[in-house]
Amino acid sequence: ENEDLIKYGLPEDVWFHVDDLSSAHVYLRMKPGMTLDNISKDLLIDCASLVKANSIVGCKKSSVYVVYTRWKNLKKTNSMVDGQVGFHRPDNVRRMEVEKNNSIVNKLNKTKVEKHPDLYQEQQDRLRQIVQQNKAKQRAQEKAEKMAMLQAKKEKEERSYDRIMKQENMTNTADVEATVDSTAAEEYEDDFF
Numbered sequence: 001e002n003e004d005l006i007k008y009g010l011p012e013d014v015w016f017h018v019d020d021l022s023s024a025h026v027y028l029r030m031k032p033g034m035t036l037d038n039i040s041k042d043l044l045i046d047c048a049s050l051v052k053a054n055s056i057v058g059c060k061k062s063s064v065y066v067v068y069t070r071w072k073n074l075k076k077t078n079s080m081v082d083g084q085v086g087f088h089r090p091d092n093v094r095r096m097e098v099e100k101n102n103s104i105v106n107k108l109n110k111t112k113v114e115k116h117p118d119l120y121q122e123q124q125d126r127l128r129q130i131v132q133q134n135k136a137k138q139r140a141q142e143k144a145e146k147m148a149m150l151q152a153k154k155e156k157e158e159r160s161y162d163r164i165m166k167q168e169n170m171t172n173t174a175d176v177e178a179t180v181d182s183t184a185a186e187e188y189e190d191d192f193f
Contacts, residue, residue: 008122009071014027019095021057025083052098062100073092074088
């Protein structure tokens, strides 16, 4: 079962395990966009206590260290035994000490609901959802860029003299009738304004 959890996790999953001892794998499914810093201290203690209680050696100790990281940081190679994992980025693994706390474990066990979901299908559904979100975001970005380009083009046209500097709007000075006095020029200026 641990192997399926390792293989079919979601990008939002956080993996918990007792450090350097055999234990159950506990997964916390966060909402999309959340980070490890968004996990409350109480929830971290709950998950760590659950891992400790489900460790054959760790449950007998007064305190143990628990490591946790995002599921996508887990690294599994063919040479590893079942349940064993490494990390792509060891710097992204966090470590905390948890003491024996039966009241937390008992409280969690009272709310325990056993499910056997199709982990592969859940993963595929989530990955499909991520692809759709990325496509929608890409389309929105392309639309925004197109609108910005059209707006820039419109503003450029509005600032351009090309629309008024057409041959039919121009008057050649040779076409203006000359007079001895300045009345023709004044009439032309009056028409211009």
